[in-house]
Amino acid sequence: MSERRLYLDAGVGETRGVVTLDGKPERLLIRRDEEDLRLALGARLVGRARRVDAAIGAAFIDLGDGAEAMLPFKPAERPVEGSVLEVEIRSEARHAKLAVVRLVGEGQGAPRLLDPPPPLRDQLAALVRNARIVDGADARRMADAAQAEALQTLHALPGGGVLAIEPTRALTALDIDLGDRKGADAKRVTRQVNLVAIAEAARLLRLKGLGGLVVIDLVGRGHDGAALLAAARLAFAPDNPGVALGPISRFGTLELTIPRRAPPLHDSLCGAHGGLADRALAQALxxxxxxxxxxxxxxxxxxxxxxxxxxxxRPLAMKLAAVVGARFTIVPDAKLARERFEVAAS
Incomplete structure (x- = not known):
């Protein structure tokens, strides 16, 4: 039986929550002090329907102070342009995409935040009921491990084999490779690695915060479609409601869609160059x-x-000084690579 545990790393400038599945990171939630809570998952707001586009079945909701979200609607539920609505963030904004909201009911007054999203501690508790939340040094080690794994492309599979996960603009592609997995019966070995990879794929996609269209390139031929689909339904059950699975194609691929709720971790941790962003490296420092x-x-x-x-x-250093005292100095050194820092005690 699977075991899930919870960890909460309350750091300076950033809090990270981790869910593990059988000892491996399954989810990583990050909330930074400067984050706009109006656009965070679960926030409730009053907004105004700035524009209603019947052609795409969506209204653009002004949330105030330049923030905007999209409200999908059915023809019978089309809002009136200019109407004031109460909404809840159900999918956070991601690269070049607006946040998506659901309609709660009629609103009153100017666009504003009504209720902030639940704190990370409450979000963790909702994901795994009646589980103790571990904090302190153990939580920091687990959060660091989760972040490192979330940013990898190649993932070793238990028992041998490799799973590659590469998001594109249109979809997330996963490739399964036998690698050095041993076995005399080729059909049995490929079936085994596909089953293991599907379970790992579900965990890793949750960890990375990836959703939308997912295509898994299975290894081997002549797949047992019923067994693989049953394994996928079980592995992706925690992502419901909203998961949809297609049949194994004649090209040996498994296609599915997963609801997008939070932006991919890559978007908040990495820059346009693909490496860690300055903010993420500053947090590590x-x-x-x-x-x-x-x-x-x-x-x-x-x-x-x-x-x-x-x-x-610098902004984080001011907060750190309030915790450990103003007994440190950060010296710019042009000779050091972006990813490298040196800390010494005197």
Missing amino acids: IRRLEAEARANPGARLVARASPDIADAA
């Missing part, structure tokens, strides 16, 4: 400084980082 400060009480610390990362870390 602050975590490193915090760990050194706790390990060396009273010592003065000097951190060196590339100029861009040192600059991005």
